[in-house]
Structures are given as C-alpha cells and as structure tokens.
Amino acid sequence: MYNQVVMDHFKNPRNVGVIEDPDGVGEVGNPLCGDMMTIYLKIDENEKRISDIKFQTFGCGSAIAVSSMLTEMAKGKTLDEARKISNKDVAEALEGLPKNKLHCSNLGADALHMAIQDYDDKKAGIVRPREEREEKHEHGDGETCYCPYCDVELDEKASFCEACQRDLTEEH
Template identity: 50%
Template sequence: MWDYTDKVLELFYDPKNQGAIEETSEPGVKVATGEIGSIACGDALRLHLKVEVESDKILDARFQTFGCTSAIASSSALTEMVKGLTLDEALKVSNKDIANYLGGLPEAKMHCSVMGQEALEAAIYNYRGIPLASHDDDDEGALVCSCFGISESKIRRAIVENNLTDAEQVTNYVKAGGGCGSCLANIDDIIKSVQQESAKSPLNGHSAKTTTDIASSKQRPLTNVQKIALIQKVLDEEVRPVLIADGGDVELYDVDGDRVKVLLQGACGSCSSSTATLKIAIEARLQDRVSKNLIVEAVEPSLR
C-alpha cells in the first residue's frame, strides 16, 4: 500500500472542486479548459478555469480526472491553489508546488503532479488562443517511449525541472519506461546528456559547479556581479537557443535587484504570446536556475 499523507487521503476521500464549469455567457467572464493524458495510459485530467477577463484572475477552478488516489488528490489540490491567482501567477505553479501542498507524494506517483502542471499550462494557453504547436514541444523530436507516447523533449524537461538522476525517477515523473522497458537505455543516455550539458562552461572558467549548484548554494550568496553573470549564462545557454529556433531572441537589458529587464526580439517581440514567453521560457527558467525571487520584465526597444 502506498504511504500517502493525510492531505492526500483527505482530498481523495473528499475532493474539492470536482466537476466541470459550463460556459454561461456571463459578461466579462470566460471559461478555459485544458486536457492532458489519456484513459488508455491510465491517467487523464481535464481542468476547467473560470477567468475574469479584465483582471486575468481565476475566479473558479474545477477538474475531471480518471486516475488513482494521487491523481485525484493532485487535481483537487491544484484547483485550490490557483483560485484567486492571475493567469501569470498560476503559470508559476510547478509540479513540486502541487506535491508540497499535499505534504509530499510517493515518488512513483509524482507523474500525477506533473499531469496537473501540464493541464494548467494547457488551459491557460488555450484561453489566450496560443496554438499548442507554439508552446508544446512534446511532439517535436524523437519519440522515446512508444508505450506512453513520451518524447525526448518531455523527458528532458522533467529531468531539468526536477533534478532527476536515473531512469526509475524519470518513469515516476512522466511514465516513460514504465511499459515494456525497451526505452530505459535511451532514457539513461538522455540523463547523461543533460548532465553533461549542465556541467559545460563553468562560470567565468574558475568554478566546476553547474548553474544549479551555484544558484542553490546557501553558504555563498551570489554577489550582484555573479548574479548578472549567471543570468546571462542561463539566457545564452538555455533560453536563447529555444527562442532562436522559433524566430525570436532575447537580450539582457538590465538587472535591478531581483528585477530582470530584457528586450524581446524578432518573433518574440511582436507575437501575442510574448507574456507567456516572458513567464514560461524566461522567468521560470531563471527562477529555477538563479533565484526564486527574480521577476522578468520586457522593455520597449525605444528605451534602449
């Protein structure tokens, strides 16, 4: 039997916000829906958000899920967490936040919290009218796990965001490798590749620490010079290649305390999803690699 926390069991036996939100044509309010997973794979989640258009605030959230105890509890927890948040604030909710809200999940059930995070992102992007192809790269690149339809990009994201170090952990987070097992060797190779990439180009050529090690060090807080250098490093190595591939780019403009000012260029500077680019592609990555307190803002080209 799984060792569930009291909070997990509470939300399983008495789930909050279960059901759908119907579109009622209420003035100034819209309903957004995001779906993730499939019944064939064992877990599926449909998330409904009721959004106040003028303020971008989530007025209500409900879920429909097919899955285990952890899936129901994670979905219920997510709806409680996002009510009252703006869409940009909700985009910052990670799978680790969901698990922490529940007091922890068995590692083999962490994929349920990942499913919640992905459904939330899908709902918000759908609300903003952003095509799936412009933000969801799970269908791009090689398919690694044919049993569950998991691509290399999704596996890489799980490894980076959750600091995974072995194939068993990857299976726990995204299910890849949990079927026939024939892809486990490929998953090991992906893990090694991610670790090698994060170990490249030590800061200023003097330290062997990865960006994650430096950012998470509590013994030596970053000086302002180190913070700026690390922000530039993350932008150059992890953010810009992704944006450039989509016809955009980003330039570091200024760092004022925890406020990071950037200049969006190319397609990123003119597309309707520029806010999502700031929060998902840039701010979330910098918060994970440098400091959770960082806030990223875009500056107008005329201010340069």
C-alpha cells in the same frame, strides 16, 4: 503509502465538475496509462483572475488529490500567478507524493498551463489544432512501469498483473 493531506484531497476532492462554456480548458494524460485530467477555467476579465476552476480526473488517488490541490491553489489567482504554479509546488502542498506517483503532479501543472494557454489563444483569436491522442503505451530504456489498476511495479512487457489479477493487454 499516502499521507494525510493526500488522503483528504482524494477522499474529499475540492472543485470537482465541469464548467459550462469555460474560458479555458486543459486536458492531459493517457487513458491507457490510467490517468486523464481535464481542468476548466472561468476568468474574471477585469482582473485577469481565475474566478472559478473545476476538474474531472480519471486516475489513481494521487491524480485526484493533485487535481483537487491544484484547483485550490489556482482559484482566485491572477493568470500570471497561476502560470507560476509548478508540479513541485503541487507536490509540496500535498506534503509529498510516493516516488512512483510524482508524475501525477506533472499532469496537474501541465493541465493548468494548457487551460491558461487555451484562454490566451481564444482571446488572441488563435485556433490551434487539437493534438491527436497517442494511445500507445511506450517506455524508454530502463523506465519503470506500474499497473494502472493497483500501482504495483511491473515489467514493462507484462500483459497480466499478478497483484490484482487484471489483464493488461489493452490498458498497458
């Protein structure tokens, strides 16, 4: 299901951790869906360049691989260069993701862009209220849903995963 590049970044993730006193933080995801990603930035003020980047990700192998690859791609880049990193760039650098995991690449690019925005806001003296997290797991008509534990496709009203034998009433 996963290619060699994805497996390498999943098994040997780069830049895992927290930066104490970060210059920017971006957090995305929904704990009830199973993927949470936080990106921490340290910025070289003189060059406006990402001097250090770390991540903490709770999620599937794809989410961890995306976080690892994203940090490798962004480290050392100027803020303008990093702003241009897209979800498509991350997926391509990983040499593709399974179709049901492409949303993970969105999380990575979104978290990076949020961390840069957080840095820009701090520099401008802008304090934005933190968004209240919506813990509900909702679907639109026709959306496909996957088990947060084993990635098996599920009926969106499922409360139990037959594949991994887990209760989904709270997580799903």
